[in-house]
Every structure is written in structure tokens, then in C-alpha cells.
Amino acid sequence: MSTAHEAIRPETPARRSFAVPGFMTRSMLIYAALVFWAFVSLFPIYWTVTTSFKTAVNVTQGHLIPFVDFTPDWKGWRSLGLSPDTIFEQSTVRDEFMRRFFNSIVASAGASLLAVVIGSLAAYGLSRFSYKFLWMRNKDISFFFLSQLILPPVVLAMPFLVLYKQLMLLDSLVGLILVYTLMVLPIVIWIMRDQFDTIPLELEQAALVDGCSIWGAFLRIVLPIALPGMVAAFILSVILCWNEYFFAALLTSTDAKTLPVMVASQTGSQGINWWSMAAIASAAILPLVLIGIFLERYIVKGLTAGAVK
Amino acid sequence: MSQSMTLVTNEPFAVRRAAPAGKHVLLGRAMLAFATITFLVVLALQSLDAMGVIALGFESWRPLLYVYLIWAVVFGVSQVMIRGEAGERAAFVLPAVLFTVAMVIFPTIFGLYIAFTDWNLSAVEGRRFNGLDNLRTLLADTYFWNALLNMVYYVLAVLAQYAIAFGLALLLNAEIKARKFFRVAFLLPLMLSPVAVSWMIGKSLMEYRFGPAATLARYLGWDNPAFFSTPWLARLSIMAMDAWVSIPFMMVLLLAGLQALPAEIKEAARVDGATGWQSFKEITFPLMLPVSMTALILRIIFELKLADIVINVTAGGPGGATDTVSSFIFREYRDRSNVGYGTMLAEVYLVIIIVFVALILKWASRWMQRTN
Numbered sequence: 001m002s003t004a005h006e007a008i009r010p011e012t013p014a015r016r017s018f019a020v021p022g023f024m025t026r027s028m029l030i031y032a033a034l035v036f037w038a039f040v041s042l043f044p045i046y047w048t049v050t051t052s053f054k055t056a057v058n059v060t061q062g063h064l065i066p067f068v069d070f071t072p073d074w075k076g077w078r079s080l081g082l083s084p085d086t087i088f089e090q091s092t093v094r095d096e097f098m099r100r101f102f103n104s105i106v107a108s109a110g111a112s113l114l115a116v117v118i119g120s121l122a123a124y125g126l127s128r129f130s131y132k133f134l135w136m137r138n139k140d141i142s143f144f145f146l147s148q149l150i151l152p153p154v155v156l157a158m159p160f161l162v163l164y165k166q167l168m169l170l171d172s173l174v175g176l177i178l179v180y181t182l183m184v185l186p187i188v189i190w191i192m193r194d195q196f197d198t199i200p201l202e203l204e205q206a207a208l209v210d211g212c213s214i215w216g217a218f219l220r221i222v223l224p225i226a227l228p229g230m231v232a233a234f235i236l237s238v239i240l241c242w243n244e245y246f247f248a249a250l251l252t253s254t255d256a257k258t259l260p261v262m263v264a265s266q267t268g269s270q271g272i273n274w275w276s277m278a279a280i281a282s283a284a285i286l287p288l289v290l291i292g293i294f295l296e297r298y299i300v301k302g303l304t305a306g307a308v309k
Numbered sequence: 310m311s312q313s314m315t316l317v318t319n320e321p322f323a324v325r326r327a328a329p330a331g332k333h334v335l336l337g338r339a340m341l342a343f344a345t346i347t348f349l350v351v352l353a354l355q356s357l358d359a360m361g362v363i364a365l366g367f368e369s370w371r372p373l374l375y376v377y378l379i380w381a382v383v384f385g386v387s388q389v390m391i392r393g394e395a396g397e398r399a400a401f402v403l404p405a406v407l408f409t410v411a412m413v414i415f416p417t418i419f420g421l422y423i424a425f426t427d428w429n430l431s432a433v434e435g436r437r438f439n440g441l442d443n444l445r446t447l448l449a450d451t452y453f454w455n456a457l458l459n460m461v462y463y464v465l466a467v468l469a470q471y472a473i474a475f476g477l478a479l480l481l482n483a484e485i486k487a488r489k490f491f492r493v494a495f496l497l498p499l500m501l502s503p504v505a506v507s508w509m510i511g512k513s514l515m516e517y518r519f520g521p522a523a524t525l526a527r528y529l530g531w532d533n534p535a536f537f538s539t540p541w542l543a544r545l546s547i548m549a550m551d552a553w554v555s556i557p558f559m560m561v562l563l564l565a566g567l568q569a570l571p572a573e574i575k576e577a578a579r580v581d582g583a584t585g586w587q588s589f590k591e592i593t594f595p596l597m598l599p600v601s602m603t604a605l606i607l608r609i610i611f612e613l614k615l616a617d618i619v620i621n622v623t624a625g626g627p628g629g630a631t632d633t634v635s636s637f638i639f640r641e642y643r644d645r646s647n648v649g650y651g652t653m654l655a656e657v658y659l660v661i662i663i664v665f666v667a668l669i670l671k672w673a674s675r676w677m678q679r680t681n
Binding site for chain 2 (some may be wrong): 064120259
């Protein structure tokens with residue numbers, strides 16, 4: 001740090017005089033940059049949602065603003081069977097879509113729940129006790145879990161395909177849940193270990209003196225305090241599983257197909273209408289946008305766990 | 310196995326010195342032995358059945374799965390019975406260990422085996438051991454090396470993502486109004502599924518005829534805005550899409566790092582009259598190095614798995630210019646059913662990744678320790 005100060009000092013008087021007049025433009029620049037990036041982040045979402053209400057003419061002429069440029073139309077949602085006039089009628093497309101949607105919910109929620117349960121237990125153990133398993137100590141066991149992060153899905157994909165075929169787990173939600181659990185487990189352990197490390201030991205020690213067992217102290221004292229961390233880990237896992245495409249594309253075919261696979265299969269066909277495609281994409285991202293808006297606090301908490309000390 | 314997994318110390322819980330030993334040692338041992346024997350017997354029977362030595366009519370390997378589940382539960386319970394409190398502690402980490410071992414060990418071993426076989430799902434012959442043939446094919450496969458070279462470009466693009474993410478984090482850390490709105494808006498792309506993004510941006514926004522991005526490009530004087538026509542253009546388009554999704558991840562980490570910086574240091578710099586750029590270069594950036602390294606390394610690890618966007622937008626084209634290793638292997642599996650060779654590619658890629666990440670970690674740890 002000392003070198004930094006020496007480098008700065010000589011210029012002090014000259015710089016100070018510029019500080020005040022430059023302030024206005026500086027804050028304007030900051031806002032301009034902020035608005036620009038907000039536009040970059042939000043425009044594709046805006047474009048997708050508005051396109052789902054367009055007709056062919058509006059797409060080809062590049063109309064952008066509903067009610068001003070073009071009159072919104074339910075065409076895209078009608079083709080999904082989700083527009084007001086078709087919602088109570090029979091629709092095979094909607095049934096298909098709802099099944100994929102439901103599959104996605106079950107797979108991501110199931111995997112996240114399983115991962116949070118076994119991941120929290122492991123993280124608590126690694127945070128509090130000293131293990132020794134063969135040559136492995138806590139550090140090595142933690143590294144064993146975290147190293148799974150490096151494993152690219154392609155390495156496991158083929159063996160899993162063969163393994164699941166033998167176990168009759170192919171195209172089943174249980175199989176998908178197991179793979180997804182494996183995928184998010186390292187992240188859950190990472191977040192939860194950070195969480196447990198911040199909880200003071202004295203709380204559990206007091207409970208132990210009062211005659212609680214180790215598991216009793218964990219369940220009654222530590223778990224309620226660690227709940228925000230678990231929620232963060234759960235939400236982050238749900239997002240990752242919800243968006244997962246690679247394993248879903250290889251391991252499912254008809255019954256357990258998830259939403260991303262359905263979206264991908266639609267993009268592949270060239271003849272598909274923009275409005276119905278936009279409607280599918282909007283419906284697929286809607287839950288995530290809602291999670292992002294209302295649970296942003298937890299997502300940030302989960303993402304930054306362990307990264308900043 | 311049960312003997313070696315002992316707890317050496319219990320410093321955090323020094324309250325109760327003598328950890329009570331298990332009360333049902335014998336019963337626990339008997340249960341564990343019984344479960345292990347059952348597991349081994351079923352394993353042997355199923356193997357014999359699969360090899361055709363005896364015909365027991367197993368439809369699948371499901372029974373083995375159930376026996377493993379039962380064995381895992383009995384193992385955990387018997388640990389508590391045999392070793393008392395030490396077993397209770399082990400029970401915390403056992404579920405995750407047994408799960409991960411079961412899910413990773415078999416696929417890894419089996420993957421290594423099929424990597425050395427000639428196995429095409431659409432061929433009639435089935436699996437056939439062919440030694441190092443796959444490895445030789447791989448060495449001569451220009452598409453694979455091309456995909457690997459593309460990975461170098463994609464990983465280098467992470468540096469550009471980092472620069473933008475740092476800029477955004479600085480913006481959000483400035484004294485601004487509506488910070489919450491901007492933070493949520495900047496974070497949203499991270500939430501979206503790469504498959505949906507492939508359509509939203511790659512196939513519609515950047516569409517040649519009607520896409521707004523193409524319209525804008527025409528307006529700016531580019532006559533022929535075909536974003537996926539030439540190799541470098543296509544690569545840059547994919548990079549841009551990938552950056553759009555993943556910049557928020559680094560931004561969130563860097564913002565948390567900025568907010569954790571001690572306020573006095575920046576204050577002191579301001580009093581000393583440092584300009585914005587100087588205080589960033591001399592103070593903020595060096596102090597942010599550990600967080601920066603963490604963010605960069607995590608991003609690089611995720612970048613090495615990049616596949617979804619490429620598969621869905623360009624399918625590797627034009628001429629393999631946008632191919633990542635993962636998307637290349639994906640097509641090897643799905644379109645050519647070339648299981649043996651594809652797995653060999655994946656295993657080689659894994660080795661390359663492990664070496665690369667280990668080198669980066671080693672190189673980065675020096676930086677992170679010096680500033681800590």
C-alpha cells in the first residue's frame with residue numbers, strides 16, 4: 001500500500017480543482033451506462049414477450065411497441081392453447097406443454113431438495129468435525145466434492161445412458177433427479193459450508209451441555225439459523241436444474257422430457273411460427289424471471305457464498 | 310472400511326470428553342455383515358445372469374440398485390450402533406459420500422472401458438474392444454483439435470466478460486438511485502435457460518431478415534448483417550450470447566467484493582486527492598484480486614462446459630467454427646451414435662481440463678495469497 005500512496009501524493013493539488021466541475025457529467029455518464037446496460041439486459045426479454053403477441057405482419061415489419069406500433073394479438077398463445085378463448089378447450093399442445101412444465105418442476109424441485117438435504121448434512125459435518133477416511137481428511141473430502149464441479153457433463157453422459165438403460169431409469173424423472181442432484185451437490189455443499197462456518201460454536205456447545213445429542217443440537221439449534229442459506233442454495237439449484245439441457249436431451253425421450261428439451265426441439269424445426277415460438281420461450285422463462293425479481297436477495301447470497309471473505 | 314473411518318479429534322466438541330462407545334456393537338456388526346453379504350450375493354448372481362452362466366431371468370440391474378440402497382442405510386445405522394457418537398458424526402457426511410461415490414465411480418470406470426471400444430449404437434456388431442484405435446483416430450481428427458482451439462478462444466473471451474462485469478459492478482457500487490432496479494435488471498439474463506436464450510437472441514433477435522439486431526446493423530450501414538455466416542463473425546456472435554448470460558455471475562461476485570472493501574481505504578485515497586482512475590488502479594483493483602481470481606476461475610470452469618447455446622444456434626457451424634468440445638461430442642453421440650469414440654474424446658478432454666484447471670489454480674493461488 002505504501003507505494004500506492006507515494007504515487008498518488010505529488011499530483012494532489014492539481015487534481016482536486018477538477019473534482020467539483022467534473023461531478024455532474026460523471027454522474028450523468030454513470031446513469032447513461034446503467035440505462036444502456038439495463039436496455040441490453042432487458043430488451044431480449046421484452047422482445048420475446050412482445051413477439052408472442054404479434055402476427056406475421058408485425059414480425060416482418062419489425063414493429064416493437066405494443067398498442068403504438070401494432071395491436072396485440074393472442075395468436076401465439078392460442079397456438080399453445082393458453083389464450084383466453086382457448087384456455088378452457090381441449091388442446092394437445094397445451095397438454096404437452098403442461099406435462100413438460102410439470103416435469104421440469106418435479107425434476108428441479110426434487111433434485112434441489114435432495115441436494116440441499118444431503119449437502120447440508122455433509123457441509124455441517126465438514127464444518128464441525130474432523131474426519132479421517134483412509135488418507136483423506138476434511139480438506140480432501142471437501143475437495144472431492146468440489147472437484148465434481150470440474151467434471152463436464154459429456155464425460156458422464158454416455159456411461160449414464162448405458163447405466164440407466166440397465167437400471168430401467170432411462171426416460172424417468174427419478175433418473176433425472178439423481179443426475180441433477182449430482183450436478184448441484186458441490187454447489188450446495190460450497191454454500192452451506194460457508195453458512196455453517198459463520199454460526200458460532202457456543203450455541204451448539206450449550207445445547208450439548210444441556211444434554212442434547214449431536215443430531216439434536218443440529219436439528220434444533222443450528223438448522224433454524226442456517227435456513228436462509230438453505231433457501232439460497234435451494235433456489236440456486238432450482239435455477240440450474242430448470243435450465244439444464246444436456247442430460248435432459250440425452251437421457252429422456254417421451255415421458256420425462258423437460259421444458260428446455262421441448263423448446264430446443266421446437267427451434268430446430270424451421271417452419272415454426274415466431275409468435276408461437278416466442279410464446280413457448282416466454283412461458284419457459286417466466287418462472288425464472290419471477291424468481292429473479294422476487295428472490296434476488298437469496299440468489300446473490302447463494303452466488304457470493306465463500307467467494308468474499 | 311468401517312475401521313478406517315475414525316474421528317481423530319473432536320476439538321469443537323470438547324465439552325464431553327469421553328465419547329460414549331456404541332451400545333449395540335455386536336448387533337451392528339452382524340447387521341453390517343449380513344447386508345454386505347446380501348449385496349455381494351446379489352451382485353454375483355446378477356453378474357452370472359448377465360454373462361449367461363446361469364439363467365435367473367433378471368429383467369434389469371434394478372435389484373442391485375435396491376440392495377445398494379439397503380446396504381447404504383444399514384451401513385449408516387451400524388456405524389452409529391458400533392461406534393456411538395463417532396458414528397453419529399460420520400452419519401452427517403455419509404449420505405453425500407455414498408451418493409457421490411455410487412453416481413461417479415461406476416460411470417468413470419465404465420466410461421474408461423467404453424473409451425477403448427469400437428461401439429456404434431446404430432451398427433449391428435455391438436461393443437468390441439479395439440485398444441488404442443480411438444486414441445489414434447482422435448489424434449488425427451482435425452474437428453476435435455479445431456473444437457479444442459475454439460475452447461481457447463472461448464476461455465479468452467472470459468477476460469472480456471470479466472472487464473465488462475467489473476465495470477458494471479463499479480457502476481452498481483457508485484452512489485446511484487434505483488440501485489435495486491438496476492441490480493435485478495442486470496441479474497436477469499443469468500436466470501434464463503441457455504436454450505431459451507438460443508432462440509430469443511440467436512434465432513430471433515439476430516435473425517437475418519426481421520431480427521431487430523439485423524435491422525439495427527443495416528441502419529448503421531452494414532448491408533449484409535448475417536451474424537452466423539463467416540467463422541469469426543459466428544464465433545463472436547456465440548461469444549456475445551454467452552457473455553450476455555454469464556456476465557451477471559461475475560458481476561455479482563465482484564459487486565460483493567467491492568461492497569466488502571473497507572471504506573477507510575477509499576476515503577484515505579480521496580483525501581489524498583487520487584483521481585477515480587488512480588484510486589481504481591492503485592487501490593481497488595489490487596484489493597479486489599482475490600475476488601477477481603475466484604470469479605475468473607469459476608467462470609472458466611463453467612465456460613469449459615459451454616455447449617447448450619452452440620448446439621441450439623449453430624450446431625457447430627459454419628464449418629466447425631463455433632464448435633465447443635462438448636457440442637462436438639454431443640453430436641458424435643446423438644447424430645452418429647458413435648459411443649466408443651465419443652467417450653474417448655470426453656475422457657481426453659477431461660484430462661486436458663484437469664491439467665489446465667490445476668495449473669490455473671496453482672498459478673492463481675500465488676496471487677491470492679500475496680494479497681490476502
